[in-house]
Amino acid sequence: MSNHNVISLEAKLQVKVEKNNGFRHNGLYFSQLMLISMSYEHNMWAMTYDRYGSPDIFNLKQVSTPSIKDDEVLVKIHSSSINTPDIFFRSGITAFFGMSRFVTGIRRPKMEVLGWDVAGEIVKVGDNVTDLVPGDRVFGGVGGGAHAEYARAKPKNLAKLNEKISFEEAGVMPMSALSSLQGLRNAGEIKQNQDVLIYGASSGLGTFGVQIAKYYGTHVTGVASGKNEQIVRDIGADDFIDYTKRDFTAEDTKYDIVFDCVGRIPLKKWSKALKPEGRFVNAGSPNMSILGMFSRVGGNRFRSKKIRSFNQTYNTEDLDILQNMVSKGKMKSIIDVSYPIAKLSEAHRYYELRKTVGKVHIKIDFEETA
Ligand SMILES: NC(=O)c1ccc[n+]([C@@H]2O[C@H](COP(=O)([O-])OP(=O)(O)OC[C@H]3O[C@@H](n4cnc5c(N)ncnc54)[C@H](OP(=O)(O)O)[C@@H]3O)[C@@H](O)[C@H]2O)c1
Numbered sequence: 001m002s003n004h005n006v007i008s009l010e011a012k013l014q015v016k017v018e019k020n021n022g023f024r025h026n027g028l029y030f031s032q033l034m035l036i037s038m039s040y041e042h043n044m045w046a047m048t049y050d051r052y053g054s055p056d057i058f059n060l061k062q063v064s065t066p067s068i069k070d071d072e073v074l075v076k077i078h079s080s081s082i083n084t085p086d087i088f089f090r091s092g093i094t095a096f097f098g099m100s101r102f103v104t105g106i107r108r109p110k111m112e113v114l115g116w117d118v119a120g121e122i123v124k125v126g127d128n129v130t131d132l133v134p135g136d137r138v139f140g141g142v143g144g145g146a147h148a149e150y151a152r153a154k155p156k157n158l159a160k161l162n163e164k165i166s167f168e169e170a171g172v173m174p175m176s177a178l179s180s181l182q183g184l185r186n187a188g189e190i191k192q193n194q195d196v197l198i199y200g201a202s203s204g205l206g207t208f209g210v211q212i213a214k215y216y217g218t219h220v221t222g223v224a225s226g227k228n229e230q231i232v233r234d235i236g237a238d239d240f241i242d243y244t245k246r247d248f249t250a251e252d253t254k255y256d257i258v259f260d261c262v263g264r265i266p267l268k269k270w271s272k273a274l275k276p277e278g279r280f281v282n283a284g285s286p287n288m289s290i291l292g293m294f295s296r297v298g299g300n301r302f303r304s305k306k307i308r309s310f311n312q313t314y315n316t317e318d319l320d321i322l323q324n325m326v327s328k329g330k331m332k333s334i335i336d337v338s339y340p341i342a343k344l345s346e347a348h349r350y351y352e353l354r355k356t357v358g359k360v361h362i363k364i365d366f367e368e369t370a
Helices: 009-018 032-036 084-091 097-104 167-171 174-187 204-215 226-234 267-272 288-297 316-327 341-352
Strands: 023-025 028-030 043-048 059-064 073-081 117-125 137-141 150-153 158-160 195-199 219-224 239-242 255-260 274-282 306-309 335-340 359-363
Touching: 073 167, 084 097, 084 341, 117 150, 117 167, 117 174, 137 150, 137 167, 137 174, 137 316, 158 316, 167 335, 167 359, 174 204, 174 255, 174 274, 174 316, 195 204, 204 219, 204 226, 204 255, 204 316, 204 359, 219 226, 226 239, 267 274, 335 341, 341 359
Parallel strands: 195 219, 195 255, 219 239, 255 274, 274 306, 335 359
Antiparallel strands: 023 028, 043 059, 073 117, 073 150, 073 359, 117 137, 137 158
């Protein structure tokens, strides 16, 4: 990519002001210099990064529009969100530094564009794709690359989006809501009438988790700080615990499932909060695989209680379960704040405070940023 294509936000604003020998297309101002090395068909706008660092690291830049394989589709993205992997991949700081850098890139990031959740429209399909056509509204996941105009995706990681659900609502759902669904259902084996505790009930995962646990007909206790009590009750929690005031792990109440969306309480404390056959489902700790190993070798404090970890996966069936819940009015996305893509740095900074109530939404509106 030539330097001509690299435009910081400031430089882009400069271009907008100067308006020398250029023209506007889709609301974007194109200078002649930029046109030398770009064409609309082959290039797209993206928020990129090329080294690990702080939230300020992103550059608005023209990059190649992803090419698709025969079994892939190209999605024009309208909406996305921020998730934990965005922070790991941007900062390069992860729980298992060495191991994770194999994934993110040892010295420099392997990926140029972050973003996992997508909601948008299909613009192109590969020769072997039969179930999606251009124009279909979809939502789901990509393996990074969502904070751009277009991303390539596997149809199995997407679902056709119900017309009644907005891109905004759908764009914040995939990773967090799937994590909660798969954590509670697959790892927790959730059943009607169980007692479920959602630790971090006001988080992205937690707000979906409370609603999913209610959908399964359980009695839900949500744990958050007092300022978030109303929202946690509004989304269906039967009981509320303010963690700043009560050490609920020392109390007598026992749960069938503890769904941990925070990861700050030691395991030995959780064992006391579980019924004899209870399950501790870990979503909050990055050390999920180690916890899984621990459960297999048998932590004796847990005895018959189970420590469960899980790997969230994108799949059409589960995305459809989630959107059916939304369509029936049984679940909604709680959006704390919505940022235009040009303010991605601010969005990262806000998410890193770990105070988000629900989700941070990213509006993919490159047309409006110039
Ligand atoms: N997002 C994902 O896709 C994803 C996927 C898999 C796993 N995870 C893991 O799941 C966890 C949740 O992720 P997220 O994106 O949903 O988080 P998040 O939205 O950033 O979580 C922020 C929320 O956590 C609450 N919180 C912070 N400390 C708390 C505590 N000690 N007790 C109870 N609540 C507390 C905050 O409420 P207060 O202001 O009231 O404290 C705030 O509402 C993370 O540990 C993440 O690594 C995330």
